Amino acid sequence: MADWSQLPPELLLLIGKRLDTRFDILRFRSVCSYWRSSVSVPPKVYPYPFPTHLPSNTFGRCENYLSDITRHTLYLIRPSHGNQTQAPACWLVKISDGMGLFNPLTDSELKLIPDNFSLDLNKFLVIELGHEYTVRRGEYIDHPLEPQHRDYIQKLVYSRCTDRDGFIMLTRLSWYRLASLRSGENDWTLLEPSVYGYHIISFNGKFYVMEKRGRTIVVDQSLNVSFLGYIGSWSSIKWLVQCVDNLLAVEMLYDSDGESRVRYGRLVRENVVGFKVFKMNEEEQKWDEMESLRDQILFLDYRQAISASAFQFGWGRGNLIFFSECVSGYAVSEDRRMFVFDMETGTASPVEDCSAYCNLIWPPPRWVTSPE
Incomplete structure (x- = not known):
């Protein structure tokens, strides 16, 4: 039998270049010291001194600053040796840099974990479905009567530069301001004009920002701004998500006139009645509505949307x-119930009522908490 630890270094280097995710690289490096030395540790998102202060003259009496970039990774965990006669077992969890466990649909930290719970990812088949970065934005308000300090968690996206080494980051400072930072620079750049940004994403070397009213702002790497046409209602919630090689826009529909447009097995929310999905037509600079996601599955939380294939599950x-109740920002209870919407039938059901999905997120299935 061949000794895998003695593979030639040029072959290990080729294998390392084909590892797409951070987790795959870390698992590859854990095999032995020889493999560990052949592939470097994935770099930090911003390996430079991080500029924390933002231009203050644009915020009146407010001073804004940024800190604590955190990576949150969505993992699909499956048994390494499943019983082929039973339904596939899956668990979906979001893990932050500090090893905190989070519900991938509500972003709430999973605190009710058994005392003997130990998540050894080497014992499972682990698929990295996607990740997001967040940054903490502090706001100091120089109020004449009582100064105030507030903290916000904002989404941060970045794109590799197409013309040179390095990358560009983009974040939302408030509902109306976006700021960018190029790797190695010392100052953030505020983008003009002011926009009512709702959801941001990096796709094919550009940044896309979905406004609440349905217009899409496109920012290229020279920070030139253009626009795509409007979709949906100004009051609906919208996401941007990369699905395979396409950019999709997802709109959560509300029933404002009391007439239900889709059928529900049980009441989800009084005024949430379904979803519309659009695919970007880059050539014609517009969105085309889709009737089906085919074999794709979408997971929506407040800041992020991620797609996966049914095959992976x-x-x-x-x-x-x-999705969950909290994506609208008006969660009706602390537990924030989770739901699954079927695009084919136009129906939605609480995840807890679906035997195939009830242990997909929380509570974790028994084979995770007691892997022995």
């Missing part, structure tokens, strides 16, 4: 959207 079909 071992499921026979996709065309599903998972």
